[in-house]
Amino acid sequence: MSLKFGLLGLLHYGSMSGYELDKIFKDSLNFFWQANRSQIYRELNKMEDEGWLTAKIVFQTEKPNKKLYTITDEGRKGFEKWLSADCIDDALFTRNILLLKLFFSGDREHKDNIKMLEKFQERCEKELLDIQETCRNRCDNSKDEIYWDITADYGEYYYNMCIDWARDSINKLKKSNIQKR
Amino acid sequence: MSLKFGLLGLLHYGSMSGYELDKIFKDSLNFFWQANRSQIYRELNKMEDEGWLTAKIVFQTEKPNKKLYTITDEGRKGFEKWLSADCIDDALFTRNILLLKLFFSGDREHKDNIKMLEKFQERCEKELLDIQETCRNRCDNSKDEIYWDITADYGEYYYNMCIDWARDSINKLKKSNIQKR
DNA sequence: TGGGTCATGTAACCTGTTACATGATTAG
DNA sequence: CTAATCATGTAACAGGTTACATGACCCA
Numbered sequence: 242m243s244l245k246f247g248l249l250g251l252l253h254y255g256s257m258s259g260y261e262l263d264k265i266f267k268d269s270l271n272f273f274w275q276a277n278r279s280q281i282y283r284e285l286n287k288m289e290d291e292g293w294l295t296a297k298i299v300f301q302t303e304k305p306n307k308k309l310y311t312i313t314d315e316g317r318k319g320f321e322k323w324l325s326a327d328c329i330d331d332a333l334f335t336r337n338i339l340l341l342k343l344f345f346s347g348d349r350e351h352k353d354n355i356k357m358l359e360k361f362q363e364r365c366e367k368e369l370l371d372i373q374e375t376c377r378n379r380c381d382n383s384k385d386e387i388y389w390d391i392t393a394d395y396g397e398y399y400y401n402m403c404i405d406w407a408r409d410s411i412n413k414l415k416k417s418n419i420q421k422r
Numbered sequence: 423m424s425l426k427f428g429l430l431g432l433l434h435y436g437s438m439s440g441y442e443l444d445k446i447f448k449d450s451l452n453f454f455w456q457a458n459r460s461q462i463y464r465e466l467n468k469m470e471d472e473g474w475l476t477a478k479i480v481f482q483t484e485k486p487n488k489k490l491y492t493i494t495d496e497g498r499k500g501f502e503k504w505l506s507a508d509c510i511d512d513a514l515f516t517r518n519i520l521l522l523k524l525f526f527s528g529d530r531e532h533k534d535n536i537k538m539l540e541k542f543q544e545r546c547e548k549e550l551l552d553i554q555e556t557c558r559n560r561c562d563n564s565k566d567e568i569y570w571d572i573t574a575d576y577g578e579y580y581y582n583m584c585i586d587w588a589r590d591s592i593n594k595l596k597k598s599n600i601q602k603r
Numbered sequence: 604t605g606g607g608t609c610a611t612g613t614a615a616c617c618t619g620t621t622a623c624a625t626g627a628t629t630a631g
Numbered sequence: 632c633t634a635a636t637c638a639t640g641t642a643a644c645a646g647g648t649t650a651c652a653t654g655a656c657c658c659a
Contacts, residue, residue, distance in 0.1 A: 487611080
């Protein structure tokens with residue numbers, strides 16, 4: 242349901258084709274929402290049917306023709322309704338495959354699980370740098386900026402938390418190894 | 423793909439019906455993995471077809487009959503293979519509807535967005551208490567305990583992080599309100 | 604005596620992922 | 632010259648959600 246609104250939000254900035262939407266989506270929203278092209282095209286078709294978007298075919302010579310989508314008034318209305326709707330319950334549901342595995346890892350050797358956690362920690366450190374370097378450059382001084390900032394903050398808080406947790410968990414496991422001797 | 427292994431993991435502890443699995447799932451894994459009954463039944467049927475589970479119908483008088491599932495050697499093998507497979511890439515993908523909304527909230531009034539964040543913060547505080555009270559009681563002194571503990575830790579770290587982030591974001595927004603005058 | 608919950612499940616639908624198709628252009 | 636990438640999309644399948652079905656028992 243939310244992909245739809247992610248697309249509408251981007252089309253708010255200007256008319257785009259599915260392909261262009263896909264790229265911008267990956268550049269700006271990918272940290273907290275992922276979508277692939279097929280899904281984007283399907284949603285666009287659906288929204289066109291519903292009258293939330295209008296499409297205009299743009300003929301191109303060097304590239305395949307493209308369908309340029311524009312948001313309608315109805316689309317804008319729907320988008321704003323979504324924005325102001327309550328979403329706290331949905332916001333709390335997340336799936337975390339690493340935790341799922343760890344929960345069932347009692348029969349595996351501590352050292353293998355420690356390795357997994359170390360790998361996770363390293364990866365989070367890398368992602369943290371990534372956010373700090375790339376997301377912080379999208380300064381445009383508009384009313385949007387403070388909100389983009391807040392979402393980037395979340396990324397930093399999140400990865401820092403993951404790094405702390407991984408480090409502390411590794412230590413817990415190592416300590417319990419020593420006690421077993 | 424992972425629900426399958428969540429179910430196998432639980433069936434590791436003993437044979438169960440779909441209904442029982444659903445309840446245990448909700449009690450133990452729900453924080454980091456959600457599934458609903460229909461999906462559970464479908465996965466169970468599929469795994470039976472694949473030979474990862476065997477089923478035995480148990481006749482009951484006061485309740486509807488149930489299908490009791492037991493994990494096979496093949497199921498165990500598949501489960502262990504999954505456990506040791508790398509999952510770091512998957513672990514980093516999460517969808518967060520609150521961030522998606524905030525990203526597009528520049529046109530809304532600050533005070534409405536602040537309200538949303540306050541609501542989120544309160545909810546996280548409640549969830550945090552919940553984890554501290556319920557998850558910490560599942561002490562069984564087995565080799566599994568330390569891993570259950572680590573997953574509960576994650577919950578605490580996570581909600582604490584969310585609370586910090588919400589508080590700081592609210593302050594950021596309030597400060598920028600003052601500057602606008 | 605009517606609505607909730609226990610206990611079991613199925614069917615239909617919506618969302619997300621993977622694989623494929625096409626034709627041009629660029630890099631090695 | 633071959634492989635990757637750009638630029639557009641479609642089709643098929645797998646995973647997740649919502650709604651419904653059934654019959655007992657319990658509570659007010």
